[in-house]
Amino acid sequence: MIYKYITNTRIKHFFSIILILCIFISYSTFVFASDDSLYVWSNTEEDSTLLTNATSEVTDNNSLNLESASAILIEQSSGQILYAHNIHEQLRPASVTKVMSILLIMEAINSEKISLTDSVPCSENASSMGGSQIWLDTKETLTVDEMLKAICVNSANDCVVAMAEYIAGSEEAFVQMMNDKAYELNMSDTTFKNCHGLDEDGHVTSSYDIATMSRELLTKYPEIKNYTTIWMDTLRNGETQLSNTNRLIKNYNGATGLKTGSTSLALYNLSASATRNDLSLIAVIMKAPSTKIRFSESEKLLDYGFNNFSYQSFGKTGDLIQTVSIDKGVQVTIPVILEKDAGILLAKGNEKNIEQTVTIDENISAPISSGQKVGEISFSLNGEILETVNLVSQISVNKINIATMSTKIFSSWFNLLR
Numbered sequence: 398m399i400y401k402y403i404t405n406t407r408i409k410h411f412f413s414i415i416l417i418l419c420i421f422i423s424y425s426t427f428v429f430a431s432d433d434s435l436y437v438w439s440n441t442e443e444d445s446t447l448l449t450n451a452t453s454e455v456t457d458n459n460s461l462n463l464e465s466a467s468a469i470l471i472e473q474s475s476g477q478i479l480y481a482h483n484i485h486e487q488l489r490p491a492s493v494t495k496v497m498s499i500l501l502i503m504e505a506i507n508s509e510k511i512s513l514t515d516s517v518p519c520s521e522n523a524s525s526m527g528g529s530q531i532w533l534d535t536k537e538t539l540t541v542d543e544m545l546k547a548i549c550v551n552s553a554n555d556c557v558v559a560m561a562e563y564i565a566g567s568e569e570a571f572v573q574m575m576n577d578k579a580y581e582l583n584m585s586d587t588t589f590k591n592c593h594g595l596d597e598d599g600h601v602t603s604s605y606d607i608a609t610m611s612r613e614l615l616t617k618y619p620e621i622k623n624y625t626t627i628w629m630d631t632l633r634n635g636e637t638q639l640s641n642t643n644r645l646i647k648n649y650n651g652a653t654g655l656k657t658g659s660t661s662l663a664l665y666n667l668s669a670s671a672t673r674n675d676l677s678l679i680a681v682i683m684k685a686p687s688t689k690i691r692f693s694e695s696e697k698l699l700d701y702g703f704n705n706f707s708y709q710s711f712g713k714t715g716d717l718i719q720t721v722s723i724d725k726g727v728q729v730t731i732p733v734i735l736e737k738d739a740g741i742l743l744a745k746g747n748e749k750n751i752e753q754t755v756t757i758d759e760n761i762s763a764p765i766s767s768g769q770k771v772g773e774i775s776f777s778l779n780g781e782i783l784e785t786v787n788l789v790s791q792i793s794v795n796k797i798n799i800a801t802m803s804t805k806i807f808s809s810w811f812n813l814l815r
Contacts, residue, residue: 457481461701463694466664466684467604470698472706472742473612473670473677479702484605487586488683491658492529492552492642493666494594494602496610497575498561499548499656503618505564506541513542517563519555526554528595528660531637533559543632549624550639552657554593561592568592582609596662604681611655611668611679625654625670644692645669649699655679657691665691671699675740676708709748710740711776718755718788721771726763726794733757733771736787741776752777755788763796 459482467488470480478484505511517540519533529552533539539547544560547553561571568591575589586603594600614621628647630639641647642657651671658666665685671678680698685691712718716735723731741751757772765771772788 455479455481457483461694461697463682463697464686464690465682465694468680468682468694468698469604469608470678470680470702471608471612472702472708473615473672473679474708474738474740475742476609476612477742479678479706480698482604484608485586485603486683487601487603488666489596489600489660489663490594490602490607490683491596491660491663491666492554492594493607493656493658493668493681494589494592494600495548495552495557495658496607496614496656496668497578497589498557498571498592499545499621500610500614500618501564501571501574501578502541502545502548502560503614503621507618511541511564513540513545515541515563517541517544517559519559520562522568523555523559523562526558526593526595528554528593529642530555531632531639539632545624546627546630547632547639549621549654549656550627550630550641552642554595557593579606579610582606582613584609594658594660594663596660604683607666607668607681607683608679611670611681615653615655615670615677615679622653625656626652643667643669645671645695649696651703653677659688659691667691667695669695669699671703673703674707675710676703676706676742678702705745707743707745707748708740709743709751710738711753711774712739714738715791717791718774721757721761723765723794724760724762725797726765727797728792728794731761731765731771731794732791733788734791735774736768736770736789739774739776739784739786741783743778747778750778751783757788763794765790765792765794767791767793 455478467483467486469484471478516538518538519535524533524535531547531553533555544556547556561568565571571592572589579587584606587606590597590600628641645652651673653670655668655670665688667682669680678699680695682691682695712735714737718733720730721733753776755774761771769790770787771790773785775785776783
């Protein structure tokens, strides 16, 4: 470097000032450039004929000729209805009631009100339950983990009452929690009178509401599938045999649950869930005339969904979309990521016809906070926007000032002169 051979102090100081000014001008020009462009990429071919969008309104025409009084098929992540038959008819749910009971149990675990290792006692009330049970004794306790297993696999009425009393202090208080949760989820067809599902006047719900609470359970607490997918197991050191009342767990590819129910008045009900190729479906059957028809019509609904629809994923939470220039920051660019998972439900055949548009805000300036929205990505088909997801900054960037500018300049100068 010529600089180190300059011995005159005044000349050396003058040279330093000129060098600092040059660095400042070049750095300022780079820092204060802005980026307000629109980014578009698409897989759509010009001559492609777009098929019907999966999100079009579903009519109730029972095109599958189901014998059950009510049925619904939804896509789990979005809640989109794919098939509907008398979905708001109020009917007796039988043990499908336990979907709500299980949901509240999982909420209690998640909030650390209870834990899986807690020992749960059995009251006289719990031990007196009829219907499906594992014959709990008032002298014994089971862990929450064991109780959940008995409820999910064997539909044990005694265990669900014991859990209700353990969480809420009484079955009545727990049932109030169930109705409060139903209200929160907008389950307007539902009134719970008990936590187990044995026939009781006024204890009603609909296939739509069952799908709603099933979706809430599976979406918020996917770990419940560790219980609902058990085919056979034991409790009490192998003395009590458990066998899943949902035969789809063994016989249907991709089955993940969820809950059966039947009484002489309710007839045969089922909330059935399954996942294939990233597509998760929930099929609900109510008041089927026989257990055979309950399962066959659930399979028919699930087959209809998997044969006609697909779930197209475009990215996961935190995936990098691009790098964007910013103004007035100590850094000149930020990585832009997805705020949440991006994906849409499609009628099969449309996967290559989706257009994706990324829009970045104009004049993005520091300071920028991590997670701050800086744009959007949208997915459209046939000109209709199907979903829009926020794009956010992956990092925080402070605004540049005299102190940070000086530090940057002298750092650059020092590195240049080394």
